[in-house]
Amino acid sequence: MSDRDPAIAADWARSRQDMAHATLRRMVDLVAAKQTDRAEGPLPLHKGVYVDEARFAAERAHLFLGQPMVAGLSGDIANAGDVLVFDAAGPSILVQRGKDGVARAFLNMCTHRGAKLIEENEPWSGHRARVVCPFHAWTFDSSGTLIGQPSKQSFAGCDIGARNLVELPCAEHLGLIFVRPGGGAPIDAAAHLGSFADVLAALELHRAQPVKKGVLTAESNWKFALDTYSEGYHFAALHASTIGQTHYNDTAAIARFGRHHRINFPDKSVGALVGGDEVDWPATDYGGVHYLFPNTVIFFGAVTPGVFFTQVFRLFPDGVGKTRCQFAVYAPFGIESDAHQAMCEMAYDATAEVVQTEDYRVASAGYANLCAAPDDFHVVLGANEAAVQFVQINIAEAIGMPLK
Ligand code: FES
Numbered sequence: 049m050s051d052r053d054p055a056i057a058a059d060w061a062r063s064r065q066d067m068a069h070a071t072l073r074r075m076v077d078l079v080a081a082k083q084t085d086r087a088e089g090p091l092p093l094h095k096g097v098y099v100d101e102a103r104f105a106a107e108r109a110h111l112f113l114g115q116p117m118v119a120g121l122s123g124d125i126a127n128a129g130d131v132l133v134f135d136a137a138g139p140s141i142l143v144q145r146g147k148d149g150v151a152r153a154f155l156n157m158c159t160h161r162g163a164k165l166i167e168e169n170e171p172w173s174g175h176r177a178r179v180v181c182p183f184h185a186w187t188f189d190s191s192g193t194l195i196g197q198p199s200k201q202s203f204a205g206c207d208i209g210a211r212n213l214v215e216l217p218c219a220e221h222l223g224l225i226f227v228r229p230g231g232g233a234p235i236d237a238a239a240h241l242g243s244f245a246d247v248l249a250a251l252e253l254h255r256a257q258p259v260k261k262g263v264l265t266a267e268s269n270w271k272f273a274l275d276t277y278s279e280g281y282h283f284a285a286l287h288a289s290t291i292g293q294t295h296y297n298d299t300a301a302i303a304r305f306g307r308h309h310r311i312n313f314p315d316k317s318v319g320a321l322v323g324g325d326e327v328d329w330p331a332t333d334y335g336g337v338h339y340l341f342p343n344t345v346i347f348f349g350a351v352t353p354g355v356f357f358t359q360v361f362r363l364f365p366d367g368v369g370k371t372r373c374q375f376a377v378y379a380p381f382g383i384e385s386d387a388h389q390a391m392c393e394m395a396y397d398a399t400a401e402v403v404q405t406e407d408y409r410v411a412s413a414g415y416a417n418l419c420a421a422p423d424d425f426h427v428v429l430g431a432n433e434a435a436v437q438f439v440q441i442n443i444a445e446a447i448g449m450p451l452k
């Protein structure tokens with residue numbers, strides 16, 4: 049089912065309220081008990097999980113080329129002819145919405161002599177009724193069909209039908225556009241999301257309108273950077289002046305959905321609800337950190353009560369020791385006003401600053417340490433870093449190099 053199918057029009061605001069209440073109940077219980085969701089025990093990880101080149105090659109092949117990758121949200125290419133460049137997973141790829149409304153992915157490669165059709169890099173997006181190659185002006189329509197060839201007679205006898213753009217598996221579901229960058233089997237997005245689809249549907253990602261995009265970088269293995277999104281154990285120490293002020297440290301409610309998960313970190317207002325009657329709880333806005341296996345984190349939350357934003361972090365390796373995070377902020381239900389747009393831009397700037405100068409700073413220096421550490425050195429993930437454990441275990445299994 050396409051996310052554009054009106055059949056999915058449900059009362060999503062109500063669904064979010066219900067989810068908000070359920071997650072709040074869980075967070076109140078954890079705060080009352082001074083507890084956090086835990087794994088069975090600590091998990092030591094050999095440093096090779098982060099620095100080993102062979103493991104990295106397996107991740108590139110099995111995950112970044114082989115798995116469905118989020119290339120963007122539906123709103124990034126809202127109209128027919130809109131196109132985005134997705135080059136972070138490896139090959140440069142175009143994702144374009146055709147006249148029929150279908151999003152398709154193609155190698156960003158001309159079928160004449162291989163030139164790059166759109167020369168910009170991610171996160172570029174724009175509109176092209178037709179894509180014209182900069183080299184000799186071969187021209188393709190928005191469904192990848194070759195429609196123009198200067199000096200056509202020079203290619204007489206050449207099977208022009210075989211010169212359409214090289215298409216890759218692409219699927220649009222619940223406002224997410226997935227591409228399998230290495231080619232291969234069609235994408236079954238519903239199967240990929242499994243039961244997580246019920247949560248993601250309530251975010252109404254198909255309505256999200258892009259506000260601001262950019263690239264964050266870490267001199268670190270991509271998994272080391274990714275780990276920072278899955279625990280709140282570091283809030284008080286690393287984010288002492290920001291989220292460490294506003295949220296409980298080392299307190300996380302984790303809900304697992306196959307290889308995906310959601311985490312809720314209670315803010316300090318939750319403490320006031322402990323011991324109170326649930327019927328007196330104030331109405332709460334839904335929020336949460338949604339992890340989509342293997343490399344995407346979607347934070348949905350309120351800037352101020354009732355005013356939401358959606359933040360999408362897509363982490364990609366740029367070699368074993370470099371991370372490029374494609375970071376984008378969206379207005380979840382469209383940009384309502386200039387003030388709303390400004391608030392969403394502020395959400396981008398403030399988050400980018402913290403992630404770049406705090407989380408990725410630590411990731412970069414930690415990665416350098418791991419590279420130089422003794423051969424038998426292991427990091428250790430605590431039971432309280434349960435979601436980080438799940439991420440690492442699932443990645444290791446997916447590449448066929450289990451941790452134990
Ligand atoms: S390489 Fe594109 S037209 Fe020649």
Ligand SMILES: [Fe+2]
Nearest residue numbers: 276282287407
């Ligand atoms: Fe952090």
